[in-house]
Amino acid sequence: MFDFSVVTTWIDEGLRGIMPASGAIAIECVLIGVLLLAVYAVFALVLILAERKVCAAFQCRLGPNRVGPWGSIQTVADMVKIITKEIISIRHVDSFLHNLAPFLVIIASLLAFSCIPFAKGLQILDFNVGILFMVAASSIGIVGILLAGWSSNNKFSLIGAMRSGAQMISYELSIGLSIMTIVVLSGTMQISELVESQNDLWFIFKGHIPACIAFVVYLIAGTAETNRGPFDLPEAESELTAGYHTEYSGMHFGFYYVAEFVNMFIVAAIATTVFLGGWMPLHIPGLDAFNQAMDYIPSLVWFLAKSVVMVFVIMWFKWTFPRLRIDQLIRLEWKYLLPLNLVNLIVMVLIVALGWHF
Amino acid sequence: MNSLVKYFSDFFSALKSLLTGMKTTLKVFFRKKTTELYPEKRGSLYVAEQFRGRLEMVHTEDNHHHCVACGICQMNCPNGTIQVESQTVTNAEGKSEKVLVAYRYDLGKCLFCELCVRTCPHHAIRFTNRFENAVFTREKLALVLNRPGSSLQPKPAKPAPADTNTNPAKPE
Ligand code: SF4
Numbered sequence: 001m002f003d004f005s006v007v008t009t010w011i012d013e014g015l016r017g018i019m020p021a022s023g024a025i026a027i028e029c030v031l032i033g034v035l036l037l038a039v040y041a042v043f044a045l046v047l048i049l050a051e052r053k054v055c056a057a058f059q060c061r062l063g064p065n066r067v068g069p070w071g072s073i074q075t076v077a078d079m080v081k082i083i084t085k086e087i088i089s090i091r092h093v094d095s096f097l098h099n100l101a102p103f104l105v106i107i108a109s110l111l112a113f114s115c116i117p118f119a120k121g122l123q124i125l126d127f128n129v130g131i132l133f134m135v136a137a138s139s140i141g142i143v144g145i146l147l148a149g150w151s152s153n154n155k156f157s158l159i160g161a162m163r164s165g166a167q168m169i170s171y172e173l174s175i176g177l178s179i180m181t182i183v184v185l186s187g188t189m190q191i192s193e194l195v196e197s198q199n200d201l202w203f204i205f206k207g208h209i210p211a212c213i214a215f216v217v218y219l220i221a222g223t224a225e226t227n228r229g230p231f232d233l234p235e236a237e238s239e240l241t242a243g244y245h246t247e248y249s250g251m252h253f254g255f256y257y258v259a260e261f262v263n264m265f266i267v268a269a270i271a272t273t274v275f276l277g278g279w280m281p282l283h284i285p286g287l288d289a290f291n292q293a294m295d296y297i298p299s300l301v302w303f304l305a306k307s308v309v310m311v312f313v314i315m316w317f318k319w320t321f322p323r324l325r326i327d328q329l330i331r332l333e334w335k336y337l338l339p340l341n342l343v344n345l346i347v348m349v350l351i352v353a354l355g356w357h358f
Numbered sequence: 359m360n361s362l363v364k365y366f367s368d369f370f371s372a373l374k375s376l377l378t379g380m381k382t383t384l385k386v387f388f389r390k391k392t393t394e395l396y397p398e399k400r401g402s403l404y405v406a407e408q409f410r411g412r413l414e415m416v417h418t419e420d421n422h423h424h425c426v427a428c429g430i431c432q433m434n435c436p437n438g439t440i441q442v443e444s445q446t447v448t449n450a451e452g453k454s455e456k457v458l459v460a461y462r463y464d465l466g467k468c469l470f471c472e473l474c475v476r477t478c479p480h481h482a483i484r485f486t487n488r489f490e491n492a493v494f495t496r497e498k499l500a501l502v503l504n505r506p507g508s509s510l511q512p513k514p515a516k517p518a519p520a521d522t523n524t525n526p527a528k529p530e
């Protein structure tokens with residue numbers, strides 16, 4: 001299977017050959033930064049288009065179909081539009097915080113995005129507590145959302161932000177615990193090792209019942225974490241106009257929009273990495289010919305295919321379920337998901353201790 | 359104890375209903391889409407029969423209409439869209455009788471409320487589902503609905519209300 005670290009070491013050695021190590025590292029940092037931003041933007045565009053198409057299909061419509069073949073460059077046109085739009089400055093807002101908030105959200109999302117292992121050897125941040133860092137970094141975004149609500153001088157924004165705070169802090173627990181279940185099984189927090197140790201079998205099969213429960217809980221909590229329907233009450237259009245980003249315009253609004261969609265992908269990517277083997281092809285112990293055939297499919301394709309399926313499931317949630325009320329939302333987390341998760345974690349510990357996993 | 363049972367039964371029944379919902383939406387996801395591609399598939403559009411595109415006057419094959427120029431539609435029109443121009447003539451039997459000269463209908467003013475069609479005692483007018491009403495000047499929206507040279511359907515033939523409103527969309 002092709003290892004992308006071949007490419008990166010080749011570039012690294014080439015640069016070190018013609019300049020001192022510090023220069024090479026500086027250039028690499030800039031290159032990686034630019035690449036990361038570009039990939040981030042492309043993902044956002046593709047995801048927004050996908051969301052619109054999937055939403056249309058769930059409503060028996062065709063969705064965007066005018067700009068480009070099957071509407072494929074619709075979101076590019078939208079991007080150009082939103083970039084050229086004026087950023088309206090609003091009176092009586094705390095303008096420093098107001099302008100800072102969208103950047104916090106997008107930085108949190110970018111940090112988490114850079115931890116994703118896209119393919120074998122194609123990962124930017126990888127260290128021994130990688131998955132913990134990823135969960136921690138992605139929750140910086142809540143600060144941005146709270147700031148947005150607080151600084152907007154608008155009660156809708158503030159209500160939306162408070163709801164978002166309550167929701168995210170609650171569901172963060174479930175995400176952490178369900179990932180912890182798998183960390184217990186794998187014995188590592190490093191993302192690359194997490195993927196490597198799924199070489200023989202994906203964790204969702206290896207950990208059977210508790211892993212499946214953790215997977216479902218993770219999906220629910222992950223959907224809540226991204227503020228998407230049915231948990232979209234921080235922005236609840238019908239009640240709060242647009243919730244915490246009501247007062248934002250132009251590209252500042254665009255940042256929230258883009259971050260929301262890429263966060264959805266990040267949630268799907270973590271689900272893929274932690275439960276479905278990341279870029280690891282489907283390997284079944286004992287079937288060597290089958291395993292080898294699977295290895296011919298590039299790891300990038302495996303990763304993207306699994307993530308796309310997960311993204312579809314999250315979209316499917318959104319277009320199926322009605323929005324929860326805030327008390328129902330909090331009750332779901334604290335009375336159902338959290339106890340379930342804790343019991344599940346103990347079961348997983350027992351299974352690992354007794355060696356009952358595959 | 360009871361509440362514990364309720365806790366778990368609630369949990370599983372909720373799970374079941376969520377899955378039912380997801381099954382339903384997945385079915386809809388793969389259903390045939392209802393969007394009509396307008397300029398591309400212009401010849402094969404499906405427009406609902408009862409769609410009120412524009413008013414038209416029913417004409418028989420030998421260029422007769424059923425309008426007796428009573429003006430009921432004009433009186434019932436809430437927006438003054440219809441002007442029934444008539445003329446009093448003496449017919450063969452020596453009786454004086456109103457005859458339709460021009461049935462003026464201003465599409466630009468019409469509310470598409472269909473009150474005119476419902477109140478016409480002779481089913482002389484109906485709505486078609488032709489929807490391509492856009493033109494460049496307002497004058498083009500002022501239509502005369504009775505065809506040139508048309509006349510009232512002679513008495514014995516009763517007006518046929520049954521075949522009204524069955525006009526498929528036909529592009530112009
Ligand atoms: S549809 Fe309504 S507004 Fe239009 S002509 Fe008939 S009565 Fe008048």
Ligand code: SF4
Nearest residue numbers: 425426428429431478
């Ligand atoms: S269209 Fe009907 S209601 Fe109107 S003038 Fe003619 S007969 Fe009377």
